[in-house]
Amino acid sequence: MTPSFHHVALIGKYHHAETGTVAPGSREVLEHIAAFLVGQGCRVSMEMQTADNGGFSGHAALTPQEIGEQCDLGLVVGGDGTMLSIGRKLARFSTPLIGINQGRLGFVTDIPLEELKTTLTPMLHGEFEEDRRQLMHGQVLRNGECVFDALAMNDVVVNRGATSGMVELRVEVDGHFVANQRADGLIVASPTGSTAYALSAGGPMLHPSIPGWVLVPIAPHTLSNRPIVLSDSAEIAIELVNGRDASASFDMQSLAALHKGDRILVRRSEYCVRFLHPRGWNYFDTLRRKLRWNEGGS
Structure with a gap:
């Protein structure tokens, strides 16, 4: 049977964050998946960094842009961090992505490695559910000029310095003053990111179909400063009023050092990330499995 996807890019994570060494077994896993796809x-093509780090030579090595221009599917092997990184790069090409979970949790890389063949075979032949996730567009403005610009799938976070006290932040929504907050920081999270840092800071989980964001203070000085859900059509502005060594991070992968008076603007991006899931996939099944709800029950 002819597959629905003819040119598939393999994207993998090879390095341990702690040691910078090649992850044991990763090369063998990707070689096995490549042979299965063939x-x-x-x-099959390999993402450039994946090919370089793993020493692959049997398949063409492509940059993310080349993948977006030439491939009709990206197969991501790793954890959610790997998916976040490539998802932002491929969103403008509308390249669909399938996630094979080789990480620890995996909300968006949701196919277990041991179920690869049975799950992926029907998907390659058109049996899948599509799930679109809107990206966030963040900017850092200094004296009215943009000094940093990035996309995020999970969240934009303003954090205090590692050795300093709380930061004071002025928050506006669509140009309307909301509050001055003193806290360790502030998270603006998408529905995708609502199960990440925002959840650990006490925020709610948002279903991915909700066109909204959640604004979550990190350890606020005033306990009445609570998480709030906003429309994703709103523009959020966060000004650093006080605080040393503060920073803004985008998906915890891009970092901008902040100066007093800097404004962080967060808007809805024009781009979406396209995830493909097995037929019958359900968001609540993912939550129940990943968060281990009802363990010990029937």
């Missing part, structure tokens, strides 16, 4: 009638 057996399904797909042409």
Whole structure:
């Protein structure tokens, strides 16, 4: 049977964050997946960094831009961090992504490695559910000029310095003053990111179909400063009023050092990330499995 996807890019994570060494077994896993894809009638290419780090030479090595221009599917092997990184780069090409979970939790890399063949075979032939996730567009403005610009899938976070006290932040929504907050920081999270840092800071989980964001203070000085859910059509502005060594991070992967008076603007991006899931996939099944709800029950 001819596959629905003819040119598939393999994207993998090779390095341990702690040691910078090649992850044991990663090369063998990707070689096994590549052989499986070829057996399904797909042409396979490797993402450039994946190929370089793993020493692959049997398949073409492509940059993320080349993947977006040439491939009709990206297969991401790793954890959610790997998916966040490539998802932002491929969103403007509308390249669909399937996640194979080789990490620890995996809300968006949701296919277990041991179920690869049985799950992926029907997906390659058109049996899947599509799930679109809106990106966030963040900017840091200094004296009216943009000094940092990035996309985020999970969240934009303003954090205090590692050795300093709380930061004071002025928060506006659509140009309307909301509050001055003294806290360790502030999280603006998408529905995708509502199960990440925002959840650990006490924020609610948002279903991915909700066109909203959640604004979550981190350890606020005033306990009445609570998380709030906003429309994702709103523009959020966060001004650093006071605080040393503060920073703004985008998906915890891009970092901008902040100066007093800097404004962080967060808007809805024009781009979406396209995830493909197995037929019958349900968000609540993912939550129940990943958060271990009802363990010990029937």
